Amino acid sequence: MDKEKSIEFKQLIKNEIEFRERFRKARAELEALIDPVTKHVRECNRFWNRELPRAEEIVVVMDNGTTLKIKRPKDEVARCESYLPFGIDFSECEVINVE
Numbered sequence: 001m002d003k004e005k006s007i008e009f010k011q012l013i014k015n016e017i018e019f020r021e022r023f024r025k026a027r028a029e030l031e032a033l034i035d036p037v038t039k040h041v042r043e044c045n046r047f048w049n050r051e052l053p054r055a056e057e058i059v060v061v062m063d064n065g066t067t068l069k070i071k072r073p074k075d076e077v078a079r080c081e082s083y084l085p086f087g088i089d090f091s092e093c094e095v096i097n098v099e
Contacts, residue, residue: 037078044073045073045074048072055072057069
């Protein structure tokens with residue numbers, strides 16, 4: 001492999017390592033939202049079923065004057081699908097020169 005290709009390959013490996021680290025952190029943040037969001041959706045459903053059982057949508061005027069159209073909450077599966085850049089299968093290893 002010539003020097004130019006070697007430099008390009010090293011950069012690809014460094015990018016791979018950085019993307020993996022960033023993805024792991026972002027995934028952990030998203031996973032930390034699962035329980036609070038699920039609890040919120042359940043509370044919204046309980047409130048709506050108790051207080052607005054026949055309404056499918058309502059209009060709400062907030063304190064700041066913003067008008068919002070609110071639809072009946074529903075359980076929706078939240079999912080994120082992505083194709084990761086994990087093209088390089090690597091792990092650190094020790095090299096032993098037996099020459």
